[in-house]
Amino acid sequence: MTLAASLAPGAETPHAPSKQKSSVSRVSSIDTLVTAGWVVTMDGSDRVFSPGAVAISKGGIVAVGTPSELLSVYSPKQKISRPHSVVLPGLINTHTHAAMSLFRGIADDLPLMEWLTRFIFPAEGKNVSPAFVKAGTTLACLEMIRGGTTTFADMYYFESDVAEAVDACGLRAVLGETWLDFPVPDHKDLAESITVTRAFLEKWKGHPRVVAAVAPHAPYTNAKESLLAARDLALEFKAPLLIHLSETKDEQKQIAEKHGMTPTKWLESIGFLGPSVLAAHGVWLDADDIRLLAERHVGLAHNPESNMKLASGIAPVVAARKAGIAVGLGTDGVAGSNNDHDMWEAMDFAGKLAKVSSGDPTVLPARDLLRMATIEAARAMKLDDRIGSLETGKRADLVAVDLSGPRTQPLWDVFSTLVYAVKQEDVCLTMVEGRVLWDGRTVRTVDAAKTLCEAEEWRSRIAASLKGTIAK
Numbered sequence: 001m002t003l004a005a006s007l008a009p010g011a012e013t014p015h016a017p018s019k020q021k022s023s024v025s026r027v028s029s030i031d032t033l034v035t036a037g038w039v040v041t042m043d044g045s046d047r048v049f050s051p052g053a054v055a056i057s058k059g060g061i062v063a064v065g066t067p068s069e070l071l072s073v074y075s076p077k078q079k080i081s082r083p084h085s086v087v088l089p090g091l092i093n094t095h096t097h098a099a100m101s102l103f104r105g106i107a108d109d110l111p112l113m114e115w116l117t118r119f120i121f122p123a124e125g126k127n128v129s130p131a132f133v134k135a136g137t138t139l140a141c142l143e144m145i146r147g148g149t150t151t152f153a154d155m156y157y158f159e160s161d162v163a164e165a166v167d168a169c170g171l172r173a174v175l176g177e178t179w180l181d182f183p184v185p186d187h188k189d190l191a192e193s194i195t196v197t198r199a200f201l202e203k204w205k206g207h208p209r210v211v212a213a214v215a216p217h218a219p220y221t222n223a224k225e226s227l228l229a230a231r232d233l234a235l236e237f238k239a240p241l242l243i244h245l246s247e248t249k250d251e252q253k254q255i256a257e258k259h260g261m262t263p264t265k266w267l268e269s270i271g272f273l274g275p276s277v278l279a280a281h282g283v284w285l286d287a288d289d290i291r292l293l294a295e296r297h298v299g300l301a302h303n304p305e306s307n308m309k310l311a312s313g314i315a316p317v318v319a320a321r322k323a324g325i326a327v328g329l330g331t332d333g334v335a336g337s338n339n340d341h342d343m344w345e346a347m348d349f350a351g352k353l354a355k356v357s358s359g360d361p362t363v364l365p366a367r368d369l370l371r372m373a374t375i376e377a378a379r380a381m382k383l384d385d386r387i388g389s390l391e392t393g394k395r396a397d398l399v400a401v402d403l404s405g406p407r408t409q410p411l412w413d414v415f416s417t418l419v420y421a422v423k424q425e426d427v428c429l430t431m432v433e434g435r436v437l438w439d440g441r442t443v444r445t446v447d448a449a450k451t452l453c454e455a456e457e458w459r460s461r462i463a464a465s466l467k468g469t470i471a472k
Ligand SMILES: [Zn+2]
Pocket: 095, 096, 097, 244, 280, 332, 333
């Protein structure tokens, strides 16, 4: 194929042999047909259609194929055309603390423990409320919608209020009500943690986009009693269990002194690990830990930027994936450990960190990195029956990225361009459950001006509450 041919939407790409047929069923009327220069499916065969189309009805994907193929079978009520764009599954952020967006930049360039104890815990103690988490989560959702993230996993407080903000924004999320063995803004002890979280799980049970979860913070902040109570509650509701695991060397040391083993082995020894667990970080996992997590089907959330910024270390994600662990990518919270929710950067950093640390530029190639932000992230979160790829029967969560700008031309390989060149600003369509949230001009579900104004008001309020303790 010539270079010119590879540039033109409509040309056959190396990933889209013209003989490739999609499977289409006999339905005539559909809600929406999205057509684009390229459709990257992230299905089991990594199929790419160029040009491509996705047929959508009742929030689900009816078929994926070429526009001519689908138009011969379906009559759409609405057509969305993005000829210069690539359509792909919405990105999945497997670890963040969305409401902490209001603390973005409050304190940077510090060790994790100092950052937490000197800044974050006092700021949270004085400010976190239902109104705070709604404003912070809405700000995060606004950023994620514009940047092409359609699903995120969250760990914070007042998660039922977080859920209301997520629901109003139209995104999909797994929301973990966070427990620590000391009082947090919405519950003061274990009994109250259980009561509050039970009510949260009951309220959001069966919601099409919000999955309520239980989130004991970490092995170094939660004793056996609260970890097992969290596990039991999650099992009772068939809910996910979110936790930070082996993030820092200091955590390894603390757990070794206390229990004589690694955090993973200790969690295994108390019966905590299982398929519902999504563990964030895993920076200090050893070979036995990796084997244990694979055996227990634990999903892993890899946060390269947070691990770099806090100098936590380099997670052994290549070994973890080789062992069969589903590894998704995450940003972590934006208060000081990132400081944004940009999943394009998460892919880019994950790849470059793995390459430079191993001295091997062939590890984590672009396709694998895109998997880790889509289908593999969905597997890590046990949502791969619903999201993560563009396939018949899955929910219609997708994004379009404009490739016509100088940053993304010329196009040699669509996976390379998506992972190494695209930025959040290139996203021109974000759709969840077949509903357009961002059309390239307007976020339809969030009042952007009001959200930004509220963020500024919160900044002033937080600064006033910390006067004399934080010099900002
Ligand atoms: Zn975190």
